[in-house]
Amino acid sequence: MNEVVVADAVAKSYGETVALRGVDLSVAEGEVFGLIGPNGAGKTTLIRALTGTTPVDGDISVFGDDPTAVDSDRIGLLPQSFSPPARLTARELIDYYGGLYETARETDAVLADVGLADAADSWYETLSGGQQRRVCVGTALVNDPDLLFLDEPTTGIDPAGRRSLWELLESLAADGTTVVLTSHSMAEVQRLSDRVGLLQDGQLVAVGTPTDLITDHGGSSRLVIGTETSKTAATALTEGGFAATASPGEIVVDGVSPVEIGQAVDVLSAAGISYESLEWSEPTLEDVYLELTGESFDASMTPSTPADPSPAATPQEADQ
Amino acid sequence: MSRGRRIRAEATAAWHSFLRRKTAVFFTFFFPVILVVIFGALVRTQPTDGGLFAEPAAYYIPGYLATVVLFTPLSRVGSEIARHRDDNRFEKLATTPLTRTEWLVAHTLVNTVIIGLASLLILGLVLLLTDATIPISAELAMLVPFVVLAVILFCGFGALLGRLADSQDGVIAASNTIALPLLFLSDTFITLEQLPGWFTPLVELSPLTYFARGVRALTYAPAAGEPYLGNLLVLGGLAAVFLVAGAYAIPRTD
Numbered sequence: 001m002n003e004v005v006v007a008d009a010v011a012k013s014y015g016e017t018v019a020l021r022g023v024d025l026s027v028a029e030g031e032v033f034g035l036i037g038p039n040g041a042g043k044t045t046l047i048r049a050l051t052g053t054t055p056v057d058g059d060i061s062v063f064g065d066d067p068t069a070v071d072s073d074r075i076g077l078l079p080q081s082f083s084p085p086a087r088l089t090a091r092e093l094i095d096y097y098g099g100l101y102e103t104a105r106e107t108d109a110v111l112a113d114v115g116l117a118d119a120a121d122s123w124y125e126t127l128s129g130g131q132q133r134r135v136c137v138g139t140a141l142v143n144d145p146d147l148l149f150l151d152e153p154t155t156g157i158d159p160a161g162r163r164s165l166w167e168l169l170e171s172l173a174a175d176g177t178t179v180v181l182t183s184h185s186m187a188e189v190q191r192l193s194d195r196v197g198l199l200q201d202g203q204l205v206a207v208g209t210p211t212d213l214i215t216d217h218g219g220s221s222r223l224v225i226g227t228e229t230s231k232t233a234a235t236a237l238t239e240g241g242f243a244a245t246a247s248p249g250e251i252v253v254d255g256v257s258p259v260e261i262g263q264a265v266d267v268l269s270a271a272g273i274s275y276e277s278l279e280w281s282e283p284t285l286e287d288v289y290l291e292l293t294g295e296s297f298d299a300s301m302t303p304s305t306p307a308d309p310s311p312a313a314t315p316q317e318a319d320q
Numbered sequence: 321m322s323r324g325r326r327i328r329a330e331a332t333a334a335w336h337s338f339l340r341r342k343t344a345v346f347f348t349f350f351f352p353v354i355l356v357v358i359f360g361a362l363v364r365t366q367p368t369d370g371g372l373f374a375e376p377a378a379y380y381i382p383g384y385l386a387t388v389v390l391f392t393p394l395s396r397v398g399s400e401i402a403r404h405r406d407d408n409r410f411e412k413l414a415t416t417p418l419t420r421t422e423w424l425v426a427h428t429l430v431n432t433v434i435i436g437l438a439s440l441l442i443l444g445l446v447l448l449l450t451d452a453t454i455p456i457s458a459e460l461a462m463l464v465p466f467v468v469l470a471v472i473l474f475c476g477f478g479a480l481l482g483r484l485a486d487s488q489d490g491v492i493a494a495s496n497t498i499a500l501p502l503l504f505l506s507d508t509f510i511t512l513e514q515l516p517g518w519f520t521p522l523v524e525l526s527p528l529t530y531f532a533r534g535v536r537a538l539t540y541a542p543a544a545g546e547p548y549l550g551n552l553l554v555l556g557g558l559a560a561v562f563l564v565a566g567a568y569a570i571p572r573t574d
Contacts, residue, residue, distance in 0.1 A: 053414045053572050077415040083407035085333055087340035092333070099329025100416040102322055123340075139412070149415075 002029040004147055004178045005050055010058035012045050012202075019045040020056065021202040027180055027195075032173045034193030035182040036285070038293055041199040043182040044080045047151050050180065051077055062147065073102050076145030080152050080182075082136050086125035090116050090135045093124060094142055101143040114138040115164050129156040137165065141172075148172065150181040154188060166192060186286040196285065198292055206292055210285050217291045218283030220255040223264060226277035227251065233273045240267035256280065326418045330426035334400070338430060348434060352388050352442045360384070361449040375511065377452035381539045382532035383508035384446060388438040389467060390499050390528060393431045393474035394481060397566075398491035400427060401482025405571055414572040421567040428475040428563070435471050439463075454539045463538055465552060469559040470531045476562030483569035508532045527562075530554045 005027040012020040020042045027033045035043045048054040052067030062070045084093050091107055098104030111120045114134040119127060124135060133156050140148060153169075154162045162185075169192055173179055183189050189196055190210045198206045198213075206213060226249060227233050234246035242264055243254045253264060261280055268275060289295070338344060359380070363373060373380070404410050413423065446452050454460065478495070485491040504510055505519075506528035512520055523529050534551035536543045 048411065051411075051415050053411045072415055072417045075415050077412055079408040079411045081408055082412055084409065084412075085337045087337055088333060092336065096329050096333040097412075097416070099332075100326050100413075100418045102417065143416075 003027065004029045004031075004063060005033075005180065006059075006061045007046075007050065008059040010046070010049055010056050010060060012042075012049060012054065012056040018202050020049065022058070023199075023202070023204050025197060025204060025207070027178060029178055030173065030176045031194045032169070032179040032181070032192050034189035034196045035180065035199060036184075036186065036189055036196060036289055037199035038295060042202040043199055044151055045202075046199065047077075047080075047149050047180065047182060051075065051149055073143055074146040076140040076143060076148040078136055078140040078150045078153055083132075084124060084136065084139065087123050089121050089123055090127065090131075090138070091120040093135055094138050097139040098142040103144075104142050105144050107142075110138045110142050113141065113168055115161060130158050130161050133157050134161065134165070145177065147178045148180070150179065152182055152184065154183065154185060162188070186284060186289055190285040198289065200293055206288070213288045214283050214285060216288075218285070218287040219291065221257065221280065221282045223253040223256040223261060224277075224279040224281075225251045225253065225264075225268070225275050226279075227268075227273060227275040229273055233268055233271070233275070236271040236273060237264060237267055240264070242267070322417070323422060326416075327422050327426045327429070330418060330423055331429045334427055334430045335433070338396075338434065348388075348392060349438055349441060351391070352384060352438055353445060355387055356384055356442055356445045356449060360446055360452075364450070372509070372514075376540075376542075377446065377450035378454065378540045379536065379542075380509060381443070381446055381452065381454070382535040383503070384442045385439050385467065385535060386470075386503055386506070386508050386528055386532060388435050388442065389470040389531065390474055390503055391495070392435055392438070393428075393471055394478045394495035394499055395492055396431060396434075397424075397427055397475045397478030398482040398485065398495055399488050401479060401570065402485060402488040402491050405482075406488075410571050419567075420570040420572075421563075423570060424475065424479055424563065424567045428472050431475055432468055432471045436464075436467060439467055453541065455541050455544050459548075460538055462548065462552070463535060466531055466534050466538070466548075466555065469552070469555045470528070473527055473555065473559040473562045476559070476564070476566030479566030480562075480569045483571060502526055502528050506532055507536075527555065527558045530558070 003026045005025070007023055007025040010020050010023040023042075023046060035046065037043050045054065049056040049060060050062065050067060052062075052070070060067050063074060088096065090111060094107045094110050098107060108117070111117050114137050116131060116134055116138065119131055124132060127135065133154070137150070137153050140150065154165055157165060166188065169179060173192075179192075181189070181192065193210060195207060195209055196213055197204050206217065208216070225233065228249065230246040230249060230251045234244040234251045237244035237251065237253060240263070242256070245252045256264060258280065261278070265278070359373065360377060443454070447454065481491055481494050481498070485494050505515070505523060506526040507523055508528065512523065515523065530551040534548040534555065537546040537548040537551070
């Protein structure tokens with residue numbers, strides 16, 4: 001398959017701040033490539049490097065050319081934190097950006113694609129945040145690009161709007177458009193991307209299909225059982241051959257396949273332990289993200305009262 | 321054809337954006353109006369042996385026109401660049417076929433229309449509110465290239481300011497700081513005789529001087545017949561230089 005985007009040892013610094021540290025990357029024609037990573041990891045700088053809007057060290061080719069020399073009719077870009085002129089209507093904005101290209105799609109078709117047919121004649125500044133973002137997405141689609149760069153396309157868009165935008169991107173990808181997107185929504189990246197790259201501290205620390213990344217780094221499936229007698233239940237499950245961990249009000253059982261859920265329940269019933277809830281889940285891209293970035297929910301960040309300075313409950317305290 | 325399509329799209333968007341900012345429209349035209357009313361109608365010229373406003377009213381027509389030709393492009397183009405940069409619009413535009421020169425040409429066109437209308441307003445008010453008269457001749461039409469070239473020049477200058485200043489506030493402060501001395505020390509409101517001899521060569525360095533002298537040769541009877549083509553050529557040359565420099569200065573992202 002043709003490689004549309006190739007980056008080799010791309011590095012970029014802003015003064016003493018290093019944004020990218022030798023990033024190697026390739027994106028194939030028709031592929032949807034998702035970039036994830038913490039704030040400040042270098043995602044936006046990498047998008048800027050690939051679109052030729054910031055100079056970098058290293059080599060980048062897009063459609064075989066330097067990014068600044070690529071036929072811009074083939075490129076679509078939605079920058080992060082982008083705001084078009086505020087007192088133009090959605091229709092005028094699509095017309096405006098369409099007018100910058102040799103050929104452009106019909107304005108009404110673009111507005112319909114991004115779900116703004118009914119708000120086409122409202123000024124941008126009067127639209128909701130989600131509608132504004134959809135206009136911005138429309139400006140990136142107006143030239144029917146072969147390669148689309150979307151830097152956090154669904155920020156501020158409500159769940160229904162987000163899903164319709166996902167469907168739009170899926171249909172573009174199905175038609176052969178190559179897409180490079182960044183997002184903090186792991187569900188979005190997992191659903192849309194053929195491959196995912198995780199950037200941390202300016203380095204691409206993992207690249208692969210969502211499935212491969214989850215298999216390699218996402219951990220195992222888990223069963224979470226809500227019960228007031230978690231320590232006793234954990235002991236019973238451990239004796240039954242399960243890897244169970246107790247915490248106040250619940251037990252987490254790792255590595256449970258769907259067919260083993262019934263066996264775990266049988267162990268609890270046999271021990272006379274009642275439970276309030278059962279929740280089984282497979283690992284997701286979010287688990288990969290948390291594992292590879294070392295980020296996790298930090299309990300110390302939750303407010304505590306001076307009257308209760310005690311640390312988290314020990315297993316012995318869990319049942320009390 | 322494509323170039324024209326791109327410039328038209330950019331200019332149309334800029335024009336609509338301007339028209340819909342009511343306060344910007346109001347003060348763009350109110351500023352020269354109040355200047356003519358204050359100095360032309362209230363203070364009035366007092367022909368004496370010296371001092372400010374000692375020349376006949378028509379002598380100051382280049383100065384009144386200079387207020388819009390100078391201030392408006394400097395602040396508008398500079399602010400527009402700062403706004404574009406803040407909103408990441410240049411990053412977006414850098415991936416479209418629109419070139420930086422085309423962007424500046426489009427915004428210069430919009431400024432030319434705005435300043436053209438403001439100039440007509442000023443001329444009308446000067447004639448209405450003062451005892452100034454303008455010699456009517458075919459040469460008066462040469463006012464148009466003077467205004468257009470000056471607008472091009474100062475739009476390019478505004479682009480340079482927009483590049484150098486890091487915010488809209490910075491652009492406005494810088495444009496006022498530069499425009500005010502230029503306005504008064506370019507053979508506009510203050511005659512060369514009122515300035516110290518050593519300062520006279522500096523007046524020649526101001527681009528606005530060539531605008532003022534050329535316009536005065538066309539609109540002020542005592543100066544009629546003075547050559548204006550030389551001033552037009554200098555202004556044209558400077559306009560070309562500033563247009564190129566301004567286009568080059570327009571940022572992409574960083």
